[in-house]
Amino acid sequence: xxxxxxxxxxxxxxxxVVVGHAAEEPVKIAVIAAKTGxxxxxxxxxxxxxxxxxxxxxxGGGLLGRRIExxxxxxxxxxxxxxxxxxxxxxxxxxxxxxxxxxxxxIAVAQVLQEAKIPMITPQSTNPDVTxxxxxxxxxxxxxxxxxxxxASFAREDLKxxxxxxxxxxxxxxxxxxxxxxxxxxxxxxxxxxxxxxFLIDVSDYSSLLEQARSYQPDVIFLPSDYRDSSHVIGQAxxxxxxxxxxxxDAYGVRMYDYIGALVDGNYYTTHWHRDEPASxxxxxxxxxxxxxxxxxxxxxxxxxxxxxxxxxxxxxxGSLDRQKIRDALAETxxxxxxxxxxxxxxxxxxxxxxxxxxFENGKVVFVKRVQP
Numbered sequence: 001x002x003x004x005x006x007x008x009x010x011x012x013x014x015x016x017v018v019v020g021h022a023a024e025e026p027v028k029i030a031v032i033a034a035k036t037g038x039x040x041x042x043x044x045x046x047x048x049x050x051x052x053x054x055x056x057x058x059x060g061g062g063l064l065g066r067r068i069e070x071x072x073x074x075x076x077x078x079x080x081x082x083x084x085x086x087x088x089x090x091x092x093x094x095x096x097x098x099x100x101x102x103x104x105x106x107i108a109v110a111q112v113l114q115e116a117k118i119p120m121i122t123p124q125s126t127n128p129d130v131t132x133x134x135x136x137x138x139x140x141x142x143x144x145x146x147x148x149x150x151x152a153s154f155a156r157e158d159l160k161x162x163x164x165x166x167x168x169x170x171x172x173x174x175x176x177x178x179x180x181x182x183x184x185x186x187x188x189x190x191x192x193x194x195x196x197x198x199f200l201i202d203v204s205d206y207s208s209l210l211e212q213a214r215s216y217q218p219d220v221i222f223l224p225s226d227y228r229d230s231s232h233v234i235g236q237a238x239x240x241x242x243x244x245x246x247x248x249x250d251a252y253g254v255r256m257y258d259y260i261g262a263l264v265d266g267n268y269y270t271t272h273w274h275r276d277e278p279a280s281x282x283x284x285x286x287x288x289x290x291x292x293x294x295x296x297x298x299x300x301x302x303x304x305x306x307x308x309x310x311x312x313x314x315x316x317x318x319g320s321l322d323r324q325k326i327r328d329a330l331a332e333t334x335x336x337x338x339x340x341x342x343x344x345x346x347x348x349x350x351x352x353x354x355x356x357x358x359x360f361e362n363g364k365v366v367f368v369k370r371v372q373p
Contacts, residue, residue: 026069030089032099037077049304079108086112103127123303148181161219169225178224226251231259302339
């Protein structure tokens with residue numbers, strides 16, 4: 001009897017050690033974005049935001065009482081690098097993936113993760129094709145279809161524009177997709193697209209492109225490219241005497257002042273959030289984040305914060321670290337109070353939320369209006 005009691009005690013202790021060890025194991029979440037290549041400069045803030053939000057989550061108990069461990073992967077600013085990073089995340093047996101940032105990168109990541117049935121949330125990839133990859137793929141940002149339509153509405157209703165020229169960066173799926181949605185919506189609202197001009201990245205002289213644009217005498221010029229290339233195009237246009245307002249999407253931002261200064265004043269863009277919005281959750285994040293890292297200049301900060309909080313909320317509601325249950329809980333999200341607005345997912349796992357229109361003015365971006373879906 002004494003021997004049996006001793007054996008039972010040893011078994012109990014062994015099980016306790018195993019269970020205790022399992023409870024202490026961290027929950028692995030991968031983040032995939034660019035640390036090198038063309039996307040590194042803009043993606044840098046994403047990694048900073050990840051560190052910030054995970055520290056907050058871990059200080060509040062992590063996920064179901066287990067600490068979150070972040071595994072960072074550099075996609076080298078390419079679709080191939082993104083695919084390789086996703087394969088490494090699968091091999092690491094991560095619970096979920098947050099990323100990537102550029103749409104073409106996220107599509108490559110999504111194709112790998114969908115097959116592995118690992119939930120993915122991209123903070124910023126707005127191309128509709130991203131979530132079409134499969135039912136494990138989600139996004140926190142709105143889609144290009146929505147922001148293209150929102151800017152078309154703003155151009156027609158607020159700026160009273162009747163004629164538009166569209167300039168497309170054909171090296172970026174983001175630019176091509178957003179241009180198509182703007183043009184379709186602008187026409188549906190009674191406007192006329194006079195001309196669509198294509199250009200490549202890293203071109204030093206846009207004068208030929210801009211001379212053609214000028215010849216059509218448009219009321220507005222829609223330029224859905226990233227902040228760097230758009231800055232160069234707009235700067236050259238202003239120096240050539242082209243005064244039509246330029247309109248863009250969420251790849252614009254205050255950093256355009258670093259490139260062309262006051263030449264960017266008077267132009268508009270759609271985006272996900274503005275730091276001066278009075279909503280309490282937003283202002284609380286601004287206070288906490290800026291006390292640690294300085295002024296928030298990119299929407300990747302609140303979008304990344306919302307991505308992790310959406311994942312944490314789904315884990316809490318699922319009451320499990322089972323990927324299928326977490327996926328199902330994400331899909332059922334309703335009325336999530338995010339920093340970038342109230343979020344619910346539609347049937348295609350795209351958030352139903354609002355967008356804001358901002359204007360460049362005297363070295364700042366100022367809030368113009370919020371557009372509801």
